[in-house]
Amino acid sequence: MRNSVRIGGGAGFASDRIDALGPLIRNGSVDYIILEMLAERTLAILQGAQEIGRDGFFPSLLHRLDRYLPECLEKGIGIITNGGGVDPLGAAKRVAETRARRDIPCRIGVVTGDDVRAAILRDDVMIPEYGVRLSEIGRGCISAHAYLGSEGIERCLADGAHVVITGRVADPALVLGPVRHALGWSPTDFDLAARGLVAGHLVECGAQATGGYFADAVNKTVPDLETVGYPIAEVHRDGRIVISKPSETGGIVDRRTVTEQLLYEVHDPSQYLTPDAVIDLSQAEVDEAQDGVHVTGIAGRPAPETLKVLVALENGYLVEGGISYHGPGALERAALAEDILRKRFKLILRGKARDIWFTRYGTDDVRLHMCARVRDTQQADILAAEVEALYTNGPAGGGGARAVVRRSLEIVSTLIPRDTVSVSVEMIDA
Amino acid sequence: MPETESKVALPLYDLAHARAGDKGDTLSICVIAYDRADYALIGEQATPERVAAHFGDDVKGAVRRYDLPRLGAYNFVLEQALAGGVSKALTLDTHGKAKSGTLLAMTVEVPQDHPAAARNAEDRRAEDTSSK
Numbered sequence: 184m185r186n187s188v189r190i191g192g193g194a195g196f197a198s199d200r201i202d203a204l205g206p207l208i209r210n211g212s213v214d215y216i217i218l219e220m221l222a223e224r225t226l227a228i229l230q231g232a233q234e235i236g237r238d239g240f241f242p243s244l245l246h247r248l249d250r251y252l253p254e255c256l257e258k259g260i261g262i263i264t265n266g267g268g269v270d271p272l273g274a275a276k277r278v279a280e281t282r283a284r285r286d287i288p289c290r291i292g293v294v295t296g297d298d299v300r301a302a303i304l305r306d307d308v309m310i311p312e313y314g315v316r317l318s319e320i321g322r323g324c325i326s327a328h329a330y331l332g333s334e335g336i337e338r339c340l341a342d343g344a345h346v347v348i349t350g351r352v353a354d355p356a357l358v359l360g361p362v363r364h365a366l367g368w369s370p371t372d373f374d375l376a377a378r379g380l381v382a383g384h385l386v387e388c389g390a391q392a393t394g395g396y397f398a399d400a401v402n403k404t405v406p407d408l409e410t411v412g413y414p415i416a417e418v419h420r421d422g423r424i425v426i427s428k429p430s431e432t433g434g435i436v437d438r439r440t441v442t443e444q445l446l447y448e449v450h451d452p453s454q455y456l457t458p459d460a461v462i463d464l465s466q467a468e469v470d471e472a473q474d475g476v477h478v479t480g481i482a483g484r485p486a487p488e489t490l491k492v493l494v495a496l497e498n499g500y501l502v503e504g505g506i507s508y509h510g511p512g513a514l515e516r517a518a519l520a521e522d523i524l525r526k527r528f529k530l531i532l533r534g535k536a537r538d539i540w541f542t543r544y545g546t547d548d549v550r551l552h553m554c555a556r557v558r559d560t561q562q563a564d565i566l567a568a569e570v571e572a573l574y575t576n577g578p579a580g581g582g583g584a585r586a587v588v589r590r591s592l593e594i595v596s597t598l599i600p601r602d603t604v605s606v607s608v609e610m611i612d613a
Numbered sequence: 614m615p616e617t618e619s620k621v622a623l624p625l626y627d628l629a630h631a632r633a634g635d636k637g638d639t640l641s642i643c644v645i646a647y648d649r650a651d652y653a654l655i656g657e658q659a660t661p662e663r664v665a666a667h668f669g670d671d672v673k674g675a676v677r678r679y680d681l682p683r684l685g686a687y688n689f690v691l692e693q694a695l696a697g698g699v700s701k702a703l704t705l706d707t708h709g710k711a712k713s714g715t716l717l718a719m720t721v722e723v724p725q726d727h728p729a730a731a732r733n734a735e736d737r738r739a740e741d742t743s744s745k
Contacts, residue, residue: 223637224700312637396632396710402647403630439630439645442684446643448634450690452679468683480683498701540696540703554703594700596637 187419188365190358191429192386194218197225197241197266199389203413204251208260210429211415214365216255217357218247218264219387226351227495227592229268230326238277239270245277248346253284256345263336263357267348269326271295272609275348279613289613292339294349296606299492299599300327306603310494312595323497325592329490329599332458335606336360342610351493353457355383362418376460377483378422381467384455385426385444385478386414392426392444394434407433417475427475441476442469460486489598498556498593500563504570504586505552508578513549516578520551523577527569528555532562550583556591563588621730626717628729629655633713638701640672640694640709642716646685651729656680656687658721664689667719668712689716 191207193216207213220241233239244266255262267274275291282289304324307316317324328351337360339347347360362368362379369375385392392414394405405411412432417425428436445467449455455462463482470477508516521541528539539555553570557563567586574584625631628651631644644659646652665676674692681688695709696702706712723730 397630399630402626439647442645442686443630443632443643445684446634446641446645446681446686446688447632448636448641449643449688450636450639450641452681452688465679465681466683467681495700501703503703538703542705552705554705556703592700594637594698 184367185365187417188215188362189213189415189417190361190382190386191216192219192389192392192414192416194220194247195387195389195391196220196222197243201243201247201250203389203411204247206429206432207413207415208251208254208258210431213260213415215261215263215361217383217387218244218262218266219354219357220244220264220266221268221351223493223594224495224592226269226328226493227326227594230495231590233269238273240268240274241266244274245281248278249281249283252278252282252289252346253287256284256287256289261340261344261361262346263361264347265349265352265354265357267293267350269298269350271348271350275611278346278348279611282613289346290344291611291613292342292344292347293609293611294331294335294339294347294352294606295609296335296604297328297331297349297351298326299329299604300324302603303327303492303494303597303599308597308599310595310597317494320496325495325497327492327494329492329604330458331490331604331606332356332486333360333363335608337364338608339610340364342608344610353459354387355380355457356459357387358383358416359459366418366420373460373483373485374481375422375483377462378424378481379418380457380459380462381445381464381478381481382416382418382424385424385441386416388444388447389413390434391447392440393428393436394440397440397443403439405435409433422481424478425472425475426478436476438469438471438476441478445469445478456487456491458486458490460484488601490601490604492597492599494595494597496593496595498591499558500560501554501556501589501591502563502566502586503554503589504567504584505550506570506573506577506581506584508549508551508581510547510580513547514543516580517543517549517551519578520573520581521553523573524553524569528566531565531569532557560588619725620722621725621727621733622720622722623729623733624717625655625659625719625721627733628721628723629717631713631717633710635695635699635708638693638695638698640691640712642689642691642713644687644689644716649685652682652685654723655721659687659719661689664691664716664719668694668715
């Protein structure tokens with residue numbers, strides 16, 4: 184058994200920088216790279232794409248693997264990603280079909296079981312945010328996925344997977360899986376689990392631990408964000424975590440960047456819930472040392488009896504756009520444009536616009552910005568045209584009119600008993 | 614109440630840095646003191662009540678604060694603060710990512726001999742000369 188394992192955070196969302204993987208692979212001495220690609224709304228968007236015959240995963244997963252998988256296989260670096268979206272098996276098959284350098288063996292593990300749409304429809308679950316059952320909300324349920332833990336990932340690695348592709352798993356589980364596998368931690372040691380999860384929490388947002396989403400150009404200066412290095416967590420057998428980044432990259436890793444990321448999206452620090460363990464960050468300490476930033480003092484407790492599920496509901500269409508005015512009276516003209524749009528929307532929709540929001544930015548160079556939610560695409564297209572109609576029907580000197588239409592999805596969450604979900608793994612020898 | 618005559622008002626920005634995160638309609642903002650010596654002072658003034666008042670109508674629910682003295686940090690959790698959350702809000706900044714800046718604009722009072730007060734006065738003098 185080894186004494187430590189090094190894991191790089193190679194993507195913090197689907198459209199993150201692809202070339203950041205290069206330095207992690209070449210200068211990071213990493214054993215594994217995780218690619219976190221699913222924001223809260225992402226699966227619903229992919230479900231929608233799949234319904235109209237497109238892939239249920241992001242092309243950017245394929246772009247990353249096309250470019251970097253051969254090098255990872257050569258160096259023995261494992262890849263763990265939730266970039267399988269709503270079709271992890273489809274994603275794995277595509278990677279298998281399209282991969283180059285077939286002289287190097289590649290085993291892809293696929294984790295499924297997160298799709299619980301059928302189960303929550305069958306049980307007509309309570310939706311706490313509304314205080315009613317799903318059917319009572321009366322809107323189409325596009326998708327429902329439970330946050331799985333690290334179990335499926337570990338099973339794939341134990342079965343020799345070089346690449347593990349999942350759908351929805353808790354982001355830090357992407358790291359706990361390989362850490363437990365590499366260090367042979369007991370599944371019932373929750374202090375250790377919490378430490379592996381915190382390592383995951385620190386690297387799963389990419390550059391957010393290394394100077395991204397941090398610099399302010401005044402008090403917190405960060406060098407070379409255009410080549411910012413993505414984070415590496417070295418996790419030791421006793422659960423000590425050391426955060427660093429590859430050599431010859433921009434950005435910084437210090438007490439401040441790591442502390443900001445440690446608390447990112449945390450509510451009560453003494454009980455940060457994940458499917459693998461409840462993390463207690465309340466006594467955490469962050470210290471700078473020669474080999475990176477040390478994070479200690481993390482404790483854990485057994486995981487909750489329920490799993491969190493994100494449910495996506497139909498929610499009409501959004502029209503978003505605006506127009507600019509400049510010079511004397513720009514604010515007054517922007518206010519007049521808003522007034523005209525409000526009245527036009529009322530005429531056209533006969534009061535059927537569910538929500539409209541306006542704001543104005545600037546004082547001398549003013550941007551009027553609007554966003555409206557309507558029932559269908561036809562209404563949305565009409566409203567979008569109204570923004571452009573301000574050129575010739577609105578106030579003097581209006582420029583840069585823009586409006587885009589997109590489908591709106593509402594994400595609500597609920598909890599389901601753990602035994603509602605069964606995790607399956609499948610291996611593909613590519 | 615301490616006397617305020619010998620105090621200088623500064624934005625929290627001069628003493629701390631912050632990062633915002635979102636989960637549904639709940640906004641969380643961690644505030645981290647640059648200098649541990651300012652931790653207590655920030656805690657006395659950046660109370661949940663004051664933070665709630667600072668955000669005003671933008672935050673419809675409860676504001677809670679969790680203290681992390683070992684990190685020199687406070688974690689604020691603001692409920693019903695994102696106009697319905699990222700999937701529902703019609704606002705531009707649906708994640709509330711810019712609201713860390715909003716919080717750092719809140720005023721805190723420091724003693725006149727506090728290093729940040731001296732820095733702040735220097736900055737203002739420099740601004741005055743550059744605008745002439």
